[in-house]
Amino acid sequence: FQDLEGRPFLFSALKGKWSLVYFGSAECLTPCTGNLYKTRQIIVAQAKEAHRVQSVFVITNGAALEVLRYTLKEYPGTIALRGAPNAVRELAAQFTVPAGGALDGLDRIYVVDPLGNFMMSYAADADPSAMLKDLRQLLRASQIG
Template identity: 50%
Template sequence: MTASVKRAAARRKILMLAALFALPVIVAYGLYFSGWRPAAFGNHGELVQPARPIVDAALTLLDGKTLHFRELRGKWTLIVFSPAECLSPCERNLVKMRQVMAAQGQNAERVQSLIVVTDAKARDWLKYAIKDYPGLRAVVGSSEAMEALARQFALSVGSPLDNLNRIYLVDPLGNFMMSYPADADGNGIRKDLARLLRVSRIG
């Protein structure tokens, strides 16, 4: 056997080993996003199929600076929408998001949270309200911008402007891919996100 033939055989072995190591991750990711669930998994989140790319929107942070939605890419993003006041269901969602993120341990830095307030007059209230939620970014915008953004998160049950009090999950590529109803169990959200972080190599 010549040296070149030996090198080619060695390369094939290396490629086969690499494929064997990568295959479980690829299969797990494919099964998860195809909607398949083992019986023990339960139905925590509601998948958006196919995942929906969110068109960029210009929003306003509480300090008056502009935040483009595309700037959220690179991390998994948990989003809630709220009218002028974040009432009890909204507050429960903020607590859930804070707990879900903290429970990810060293992976917590791969997740971010956002509250989109649909009434720009709520800016003063927001500055006070988000103090209990470190890292949470709050944005407001014109009614036109809010309507355009909310339409992209619309589901069969309605849009975020219908005060559904859902939690929406956007992947690091900017795709809306899952949501949770107002009564969703925070532990279920934690498990879903932990699984996504484990199988994903993005974000």
């Protein structure tokens, strides 16, 4: 995988923090920007614990990277990653919920713990207050990240 600037990215760099992971196209239309906004607000709402959480956007279709670069200016700190289609499918398979296969149902926000374990997911249109409450409980209970 690479970041938006083409620099190699190792997923081990994500360890040590809670991650809110979202998969989407580089065009990042209204549902996508809504989810980026939601993850940013959930992190900001953690107040003094915000440094323990990061937002990760995995690009499933990199046809419009310039558009995404512009969009991400509104969401500083978001880690945007791109990779070969097979690599993205393999990564997505690790996040598949029981109802679908790789890249099916990826319109979700996934919570990954600081050790890299998938913890839970939410439909992208889920109530952000429930996500906020759950993340606060995880941060309170966790001694890692």
